[in-house]
Amino acid sequence: xxxxxxxxxxxxxxxxxxxxxxxxxxxxxxxxxxxxxxxxxxxxxxxxxxxxxxxxxxxxxxxxxxxxxxxxxxxxxxxxxxxxxxxxxxxxxxxxxxxxxxxxxxxxxxxxxxxxxxxxxxxxxxxxxxxxxxxxxxxxxxxxxxxxxxxxxxxxxxxxxxxxxxxxxxxxxxxxxxxxxxxxxxxxxxxxxxxxxxxxxxxxxxxxxxxxxxxxxxxxxxxxxxxxxxxxxxxxxxxxxxxxxxxxxxxxxxxxxxxxxxx
Amino acid sequence: xxxxxxxxxxxxxxxxxxxxxxxxxxxxxxxxxxxxxxxxxxxxxxxxxxxxxxxxxxxxxxxxxxxxxxxxxxxxxxxxxxxxxxxxxxxxxxxxxxxxxxxxxxxxxxxxxxxxxxxxxxxxxxxxxxxxxxxxxxxxxxxxxxxxxxxxxxxxxxxxxxxxxxxxxxxxxxxxxxxxxxxxxxxxxxxxxxxxxxxxxxxxxxxxxxxxxxxxxxxxxxxxxxxxxxxxxxxxxxxxxxxxxxxxxxxxxxxxxxxxxxxxxxxxxxxxxxxxxxxxxxxxxxxxxxxxxxxxxxxxxxxxxxxxxxxxxxxxxxxxxxxxxxxxxxxxxxxxxxxxxx
Numbered sequence: 209x210x211x212x213x214x215x216x217x218x219x220x221x222x223x224x225x226x227x228x229x230x231x232x233x234x235x236x237x238x239x240x241x242x243x244x245x246x247x248x249x250x251x252x253x254x255x256x257x258x259x260x261x262x263x264x265x266x267x268x269x270x271x272x273x274x275x276x277x278x279x280x281x282x283x284x285x286x287x288x289x290x291x292x293x294x295x296x297x298x299x300x301x302x303x304x305x306x307x308x309x310x311x312x313x314x315x316x317x318x319x320x321x322x323x324x325x326x327x328x329x330x331x332x333x334x335x336x337x338x339x340x341x342x343x344x345x346x347x348x349x350x351x352x353x354x355x356x357x358x359x360x361x362x363x364x365x366x367x368x369x370x371x372x373x374x375x376x377x378x379x380x381x382x383x384x385x386x387x388x389x390x391x392x393x394x395x396x397x398x399x400x401x402x403x404x405x406x407x408x409x410x411x412x413x414x415x416x417x418x419x420x421x422x423x424x425x426x427x428x429x430x431x432x433x434x435x436x437x438x439x440x441x442x443x444x445x446x447x448x449x450x451x452x453x454x455x456x457x458x459x460x461x462x463x464x465x466x467x468x469x470x471x
Numbered sequence: 472x473x474x475x476x477x478x479x480x481x482x483x484x485x486x487x488x489x490x491x492x493x494x495x496x497x498x499x500x501x502x503x504x505x506x507x508x509x510x511x512x513x514x515x516x517x518x519x520x521x522x523x524x525x526x527x528x529x530x531x532x533x534x535x536x537x538x539x540x541x542x543x544x545x546x547x548x549x550x551x552x553x554x555x556x557x558x559x560x561x562x563x564x565x566x567x568x569x570x571x572x573x574x575x576x577x578x579x580x581x582x583x584x585x586x587x588x589x590x591x592x593x594x595x596x597x598x599x600x601x602x603x604x605x606x607x608x609x610x611x612x613x614x615x616x617x618x619x620x621x622x623x624x625x626x627x628x629x630x631x632x633x634x635x636x637x638x639x640x641x642x643x644x645x646x647x648x649x650x651x652x653x654x655x656x657x658x659x660x661x662x663x664x665x666x667x668x669x670x671x672x673x674x675x676x677x678x679x680x681x682x683x684x685x686x687x688x689x690x691x692x693x694x695x696x697x698x699x700x701x702x703x704x705x706x707x708x709x710x711x712x713x714x715x716x717x718x719x720x721x722x723x724x725x726x727x728x729x730x731x732x733x734x735x736x737x738x739x740x741x742x743x744x745x746x747x748x749x750x751x752x753x754x755x756x757x758x759x760x761x762x763x764x765x766x767x768x769x770x771x772x773x774x775x776x777x778x779x780x781x782x783x784x785x786x787x788x789x790x791x792x793x794x795x796x797x798x799x800x801x802x803x804x805x806x807x808x809x810x811x812x813x
Contacts, residue, residue, distance in 0.1 A: 240585045263608060264531045264558070265682030273797065276746070277584045279531030279558070281739045281798045284681050292683040293558075294616055297609035301628055320633075324605070330638060331603075336596040338582030340635050341558065345609035348629045371634040386632025387643065387652030464585065 216447050218358075218400045219466045221419060223249060223455060224447035226309070226356050226398040233257040236307035237296065237346050240278055242356045243309035245455070245465040246398075248274065252454050261305065263342040265291045274460050278342075297342070300349035303389070308346035309354045312373065313337055314365045317412045317433040318382075319375025319394030321347070321355065322368040330370070343373040348388050352395035359399035365432040376411035401427050403444050404435075412436050417444040479632070483604030485640035486553045486574050487525050489623045489658035497694055503721045509673040512699065512776060515725035516543040519695045520663050525553035526572070527615070527659075527693055529666030529686045532560025533583070533736040533744055535679070537667040537699045539729040539776035545569030546770055555661060556580040557611040557685060560589075561736055564752060567592040568766045574602040576659070578611045586749060591756040605638040606630075606656075612685040614659035618692035626653040664693025667733050668717060669740065670708065671700035675723025678715040681739035681798065690718045696725075701741055703728040731780055731789050743795035748783055 216224075219242065226246035230236060232255040238247045248271050251258050259268050264279035269287035276282070284290055299305055312321035323343060327334030347353045353375070357363055375394045377383055384390050397404040397413060401422045407414045414436035415427055420443060427435055447455075460466050510518075520526070526544075530536040541562055544552075552572040556563060560583045566572055568591060581592045595601065606614070609629050617625040626644065630636040631654055644655045666686050671677035677698050679686070690696055696718065703726075709716060731738075735745035735752075755765035773779050780789070793799060 262682075264534070264684050276586065276744070277531065277534055277560070277737070279534040279682060279684060280737045281534075281681070281743060281796055284739055285797050290682045292687060293608060293612045293685050294688065297612065297629075324634070332599050333597055336581050336593050338579045338588075339556070339577045339605060340607040341579035341582075342608040344607040344633060344635050345629045348631070374631075374633050377632050383632065387628065387654070388631050389628055 216452055217466065220452060220455060221447055222356055222398050222400060223466060224451045225403055225419070225444055226354065227451070228254060229354055229396050229398070230255050230258055230307060234306040235259045235261060235304060236309060237261045237263055237300065237305055237342070237350060238309045239311060239343070240275060241311060242465055243311060243354070245274060245460050246356065247309060248459045249451065249455050252458060253451065261296055261299070263293055263296050263346070265293060265296060267291060274462070274464055276464070297345050297349070300346060305350045307352050307354060308350035309356070310343050310347065310373065311356055312343070314363055314368050315355060315357060315397065316365060316368050316375070318377060318379060319353070319355065319397065319406065319413060320368055320371050320377065321373040321375065322370045324370040324372045326369050328369065340372050347373045347375070349392070351392045353393065354396045354398070355394070356398045359401040359427070360430050361432045364430065376406070380409070380411050401430060407436055414438055415441065417442045419444045420446050479637045481636060481639050481641055483638045483640040484574070484602060485657060486576060486604065487659050487661065489617070491621055491623050491658065494618065494660050495621065501721065505674045505720050507673045508675050508723060508726045509703070510725055510727065512539050512543045512727045512729060515697045515727050516540060516547055516549070519697055519724050520544055520549055522549055523551045524662035525555070527555040527557065527661035527664045527689045528559065528562040529664065529684070529689050530562070530733070530736070531558045531684045532562055532579070533749070535667050535684070535733050535738055536562045536736045537665040537697070537732060538565070538734055538736060539727065539732045540665045540697055540699055541565040542770050542776055542779065544571055545766070555611055555659065558608055560584060561749065564589045564592055567595045568762070568770070570595065570600070573600060576606055576611060577603050578606045578608045583749070583753070587753060589753065589756060591762055594759070603638070604640050605635045607635060610639070610641070610656050611659065612688055614656050615685060615688035615692040617656060618658040618660045619688050622658060624655040624657050627656055628653060630654050659692060661689070661693045663695045663697065664689045665697045665699070666690055666717070667699045667738070669700070670702040670704045671698050671726050672704055672706045672709055673726055674706065674720035675718065675726050676706060676709045676720045677717050677723065678709060678712065679717050680715065683717070686717060690722060696723045697727065698723050698725065699727040699729045699732040701730055701732060701738065729776060732776065734780060734783070734789070740798045741796060742789060742792040743797070745783070745788070745792055
């Protein structure tokens, strides 16, 4: 995997593309790592009035340093409200939170995510992963779910080893039939290869733009399910110098997120 | 109201009874007298944590956790505990190091948020030694909330349609008013809750600063509560800021005064996490023998948490971590600092 040139790495590309997906003056519960870096970048560039909430209880802090944990002191600096998990999740359940932004180990064509285990026997997993944390809750309850993940066949799979976090489950109407709140679900996926959304009819993942230098074939080769492509497929705009400067100097000067290689 | 989807029959085991009558009987006999509950961590753990108990750890994994109490549980070699794996990170890592639990309600385990995964915790969970039932962070908070409310369950709109539901012990119900399908989350009454706070008096009245996470719920639903506190204060100090009181005295069984008791976790307004030591944990976990030596040195080989802190640099290191704490400066701007240095 490479970028067009040496101006940015894949982590930086993903974070910049992700940050552009968040609309201003909305509310968002954000997880640590790349999602948080993207939300912080959005606040500094395109969405200054984005309200960031953390599932552990902090609401609308002025984020000065990239938090390591969704509960650490850096989530609480100059916050409007310091509350608890119940308050945050109940706000989501009430319908007041627009976005959630998650990572995950495996994702399928309907945007369902596995972050629980790799293997076939639940009681003896090959790899035990953390589990839902708040991801299932947030994807059930927030209006739009964004996911950010490196793109390869081990991650973009035809069948999840475990369905931790609901996307569109088995397709149109399945969320509502299962009892989940109506009218919400997966919105965008930002990977190392492309920006994806979902086909409104089939609720299947669909490439909207290919990252610079990436071909349709590369996406197909690195996806374990049949990926859809938008007819009017475009190229993802590269990170601008300004985006990269703010990301490197203000959002993640320690390189906690962007310092890591994409693969 | 809806066409049928393949219905999921939850397969997980329910580790704690949601029987509210039984819980009311327990809470009825719990003493309301305002007595001195100040004791050592060692005494608190030996009196209030028994083999086989179900445990809930307050805070958020590596933030405002009762590390001293967790270390003592390992040191006293408590076994066969049940555990609420609620946003569990470093706390889980400590208890997994001692192989203290054999059943776990899982919401978030094994992971250390941005730091990665605990290899030792993974080995323990992959060994088959621990029975697991799946939940979510909201579900475990709401299960404790149901118990706090004295209700056998709370309805919610999470988990539905997923494998988390399949491996949980929840049930689906229909709303009697709207027909809406809901998940019923059974009340969780832990035998013991352990919570680290900023200040407490000797009777158990306790307060914390910053986010509360799920500690109102853990504190009110647990049958016995062990409080460890950064600062021991007079009741007058509690009365000055009653809005910040987490729990009143009669819910609390033990008060342990442990300065830096959340180390190496973060204690908002007091000190930041010791990332170097947390990285040392992860590094030691790579090899089981190395890790055994590591916990021999830091847990089994010391008599109390104070000795562990001394091994990790004592006052000097704690002063550095205080300097790193971003909320500490806020605190000093707004109100006189409590405590001071070690």
